[in-house]
Amino acid sequence: MNEVRVIPVAGVPDVREGDDLAALIAAAAPPLERHDVLVVAQKAISKAEGRVVRLDELEPSAAARELAQDGADPRQLEAVLREAVRIVRTRGSLVIAETRHGFVCGSAGVDASNAPQAGTLVLLPLDPDASAARLRERLRELTGTAVGVLVSDSFGRPWRLGTTDVAIGAAGIPVLLDLNGRRDPTGYELHATTIAVADEIASAAELVLGKLDGVPAAVVRGLQLEGEGKARDLVMPPERDLFR
Secondary structure: OOOOEEEEEOOOOOOOOOOOHHHHHHHHOOOOOOOOEEEEEHHHHHHHOOOEEEHHHOOOOHHHHHHOOOOOOHHHHHHHHHHEEEEEEEEOOEEEEEEOOOOEEEHHHOEOOOOOOOOEEEOOOOOHHHHHHHHHHHHHHHHOOOOEEEEEEEEEEOOEEEEEEEEEEEEOOOOOEEOOOOEOOOOOEOOOOEEOHHHHHHHHHHHHHOOOOOOOEEEEEOOOOOOOOOHHHHOOOHHHOOOO
């Protein structure tokens, strides 16, 4: 059994639009090794890509005003509606929505926490898999080492309290491990066992990223993963979604 280490990448300055995020991370990270997986918080990616909007630039629609309850800002609800392709559930001003990426999550991924400044909102990257691929290639140019890259974000889960980080972008590693057809130590053949390994790695990294510590990335070391998965492969197909 492999020993796995999770190493925080501390000392990265606040990320701004247009920053070379790979260079900032490479300067702060330990020397990268083959089979390392770099997990980067979505907020850092979104800020570097300019996926930030100002509340005072948003004119709330009638739908946003109707959703805004209990003191919620209708301008923030307007941002959520613009990012959503389908509203799944609402409760008061809480909105569970499907994004253009196929993710089903709170507020369509729109978040005011850890935004660049007051009065701004951070949106999900337009294409998190492409973001991960660009970051991976730039890191290879800077360090000479090809590593796996995951973009992580916090999602809630049906029937479970609390959030956990999942992979919303991936490059250079498999995202699913299909164990179907293999046998356990007693000889039982597995028939419905596929491990969301990218989500497990993202969740492990979150233990050192935290939400208030200003650590935007972590290196997960000790895994021996080979493959080229995409986070979009983790999205449940509509025909298999029992709760759609």
